[in-house]
Amino acid sequence: MKHLLYLKDLNQETINQILDTADNFLDHNNQPIGSEDLLKDKTIANLFFEPSTRTRSSFQIAARKLGADVINIDEEHSSRAKGETLIDTLKTLEAMGVNYFIIRNKHSGVFHDLLEHIENRSRLINAGESNISHPTQGLLDLVTIRRHKKDFHTVKAVILGDLAHSRVARSLTEGLEKMNTGEIILVSPKDYEPDMTLFKGARYTDNIESALRNADVVVTLRVQKERMENETQFIDLSQYYKDYGLTSKRLELCKKDAIVMHPGPMNRGVEIETIVADGPQSVITEQVTNGIATRMAILSIIEKSAG
Template identity: 50%
Template sequence: MASQFDARGRLRHLVTLKDLSRAQLVELLDLADRFITPYGEFPARDPALAGRTVANLFFEPSTRTRASFELAARRLGADVLSLDVSTSSRAKGESLLDTIYTLQAMQVDVFVIRDAQSGVPAFICDHVAPHVAVLNAGESHLNHPTQGLLDVLTMRRHKGGFENLVVTIAGDIQHSRVARSAHHALKTLGIGELRLVAPAALAPDPDEFAGATLLDNIEAGVRDADVVMCLRIQRERMEVSRNPDPADFHREFGLTPERLALARPDAIVMHPGPMNRDVEIAGSVADSRQSVITEQVRNGVAVRMAVMQTVMETLHG
């Protein structure tokens, strides 16, 4: 895979958070913070990408992430092209690289890639021109770096730092790129304790989450936590016969008001979306005063603005 960094160690592509230093993560979070405005005010804008072109290539369905990247690019002044895989040339048999080369010939500067297959963003990094950046918008079960950034940004804005923070992520850990990217970021930022809660059938390989505590009991996982993030069951990534019954899952692992009461009184509740209410999270919890789920969405636009501005400064600054 081509390096995420240029010869001077600056961020050129963003495929995974695993290789970013603490300083690089903090720099991205600080920049994103500057792009957040209060609800009701005009969203932040910056001409950093004026004259540039961003192509969103979503070969896996998405609503939130695609809309977020598109808004982020437009608020930075870029021209935006969003391709629907159902009508794209790839669906007609054109190779992925031919699609990339065609769009690159149209002077695309940034490719935002989402794909259900592992390794696609890194593969594209190896083949784009030197002046082009690639951003991973979700890759199989492995990486979702901008989601990881917006999650830790939301935590930082509410809790200040990470050193003494107890973060619980509960749900389908095994198939979650969100959990993996959050783990990469939190580990680098010096998290106090990361707990991962899942039934045995959805538990991950412990080697993928070094330093985290793996649990199969939701009450133990939530007790005295500062942050509780729920994950949906990734039904599209498993055989139908292995899909848990929604009612059973909610009874055994769902975040209910009673279970949330075991966390610290000022604990925040998070969810990357889309939510399955009354499966991994009770609707009343999702809508409670402790929920910061809509803030995550707002923070996601700011994070994606920060990432795009950063890679463009690396390539053209």
């Protein structure tokens, strides 16, 4: 694996390699035993052109644990604000000796263009592309699910929320399908129904109660107002919570050992009730911890493949 652009490009063997490597790091409290200097003398650039807390911070922590130098660049404080193209930004950083580019971009279709222009020694990781993909989030979610539900084949997974604008839903569905998950159900109001041609292996419903019945995994998603083109797409959030919020009452429809997930950031009282987000079935904080291990695993595998 030379780059990580889309989860759908990975085969099951590579996904399992990432999950196994992440598990190993987690079993050692996210310490890179034997890999402390794997990225020594490497420089990683975090280029985030959309807001991020979890992804950028966890990539920075993961890279430093593996011995890399890390620089953080955002659009406001870079020459991108002066009209420089992303390709020219990368070429400038390559000239400074940067080896890895971890990029979040609000526009779709950028990564294949970048591959045509970067040097052969450079490595590219997608940290979130528009509403198209978020492969590292999808992978850390697979890590989290597997640590609680050992066999994907028997899992009923429900992804609930603003599916029309969610890159997380896209990538997680791709990963669940690759792992031959038993059942993948997508749930949203009709206003946020996704293009199901993009969600191979899943089925859609707007009936939240039927979807949640006997679920093993529930992933809730926030309403992404920033991706809505006009106010006609907005919905009443209090009504959304009433109709589609994951409440403790609705959680009772799931299996007693079901886990509750959320990629963050959460809007409590909109897509999820606080008592559920902080309850015993929630693994939301665990997802954040697993994110560091998963991104360490991705960096490790890419570096070893390059070597």
